[in-house]
Amino acid sequence: xxxxxxxxxxxxxxxxxxxxxxxxxxxxxxxxxxxxxxxxxxxxxxxxxxxxxxxxxxxxxxxxxxxxxxxxxxxxxxxxxxxxxxxxxxxxxxxxxxxxxxxxxxxxxxxxxxxxxxxxxxxxxxxxxxxxxxxx
Amino acid sequence: xxxxxxxxxxxxxxxxxxxxxxxxxxxxxxxxxxxxxxxxxxxxxxxxxxxxxxxxxxxxxxxxxxxxxxxxxxxxxxxxxxxxxxxxxxxxxxxxxxxxxxxxxxxxxxxxxxxxxxxxxxxxxxxxxxxxxxxxxxxxxxxxxxxxxxxxxxxxxxxxxxxxxxxxxxxxxxxxxxxxx
Numbered sequence: 001x002x003x004x005x006x007x008x009x010x011x012x013x014x015x016x017x018x019x020x021x022x023x024x025x026x027x028x029x030x031x032x033x034x035x036x037x038x039x040x041x042x043x044x045x046x047x048x049x050x051x052x053x054x055x056x057x058x059x060x061x062x063x064x065x066x067x068x069x070x071x072x073x074x075x076x077x078x079x080x081x082x083x084x085x086x087x088x089x090x091x092x093x094x095x096x097x098x099x100x101x102x103x104x105x106x107x108x109x110x111x112x113x114x115x116x117x118x119x120x121x122x123x124x125x126x127x128x129x130x131x132x133x134x135x136x
Numbered sequence: 137x138x139x140x141x142x143x144x145x146x147x148x149x150x151x152x153x154x155x156x157x158x159x160x161x162x163x164x165x166x167x168x169x170x171x172x173x174x175x176x177x178x179x180x181x182x183x184x185x186x187x188x189x190x191x192x193x194x195x196x197x198x199x200x201x202x203x204x205x206x207x208x209x210x211x212x213x214x215x216x217x218x219x220x221x222x223x224x225x226x227x228x229x230x231x232x233x234x235x236x237x238x239x240x241x242x243x244x245x246x247x248x249x250x251x252x253x254x255x256x257x258x259x260x261x262x263x264x265x266x267x268x269x270x271x272x273x274x275x276x277x278x279x280x281x282x283x284x285x286x287x288x289x290x291x292x293x294x295x296x297x298x299x300x301x302x303x304x305x306x307x308x309x310x311x312x313x314x315x316x317x
Contacts, residue, residue: 017312018277018278020258021273024259025278037191038162041169041191041195042158045158045198048198
């Protein structure tokens with residue numbers, strides 16, 4: 001890698017910041033500390049072998065694991081909802097059509113005049129006239 | 137800084153660990169725990185969290201040992217796992233007080249009053265940096281890792297590590313205005 005790309009803060013006049021950072025991030029110098037940490041790690045592994053410990057599964061890890069299937073499911077749901085809403089709504093149209101074309105069932109009132117519709121062919125017209133005269 | 141490499145001791149320990157001999161993994165822990173701590177400490181805000189991340193990282197590595205390629209350096213592999221454990225931990229504890237930065241910070245200054253003020257400002261500035269930015273600055277400028285090595289550790293391209301470093305330094309300088317020599 002180009003040396004210029006790896007300039008440190010110390011190369012740019014920030015020695016003081018680096019000194020502070022080194023102080024803040026200095027690992028423990030005591031050898032007994034490392035022996036203790038090693039013992040704790042190995043105890044943790046032993047507990048794991050005995051089935052007493054599980055690794056911490058963070059919310060982030062779980063979210064990352066489910067992000068792709070979750071997005072895919074959401075996408076499918078969105079498409080399904082879009083298709084459903086885009087469908088022509090036939091039911092109200094059909095109902096309106098039937099209301100217009102079906103004859104109304106009206107109970108005949110007493111004394112009401114029977115309205116006879118004149119049929120279109122000649123024979124039926126005569127029959128209708130005859131029925132009208134008889135009814136009066 | 138490069139990984140310690142595949143020395144004969146590490147090769148032997150990896151072989152033992154893969155055969156299920158507990159002495160193998162114990163030896164690998166002894167060999168790599170300091171570097172793993174450094175990696176974890178660069179990401180989280182406190183010594184205690186770094187310890188937790190190291191333990192969690194070694195446990196994850198132990199569980200995933202059957203997926204380890206013996207042809208690769210064990211140190212680089214385990215450090216990557218520890219870095220992920222530290223990032224998980226940092227995310228879980230994102231809203232944290234800057235006070236959690238160790239109070240036992242060694243003093244590199246003569247004037248106690250100035251030292252206290254600078255330490256307080258450094259704590260505050262570091263806590264304000266996103267965990268990845270903080271890690272990139274510490275790993276590069278304090279621990280001497282290259283952009284490429286940092287990229288491998290944090291799972292990002294080397295160019296991204298370089299860009300992160302540039303922005304993190306700018307932010308840190310802004311937060312620590314008047315502190316530079």
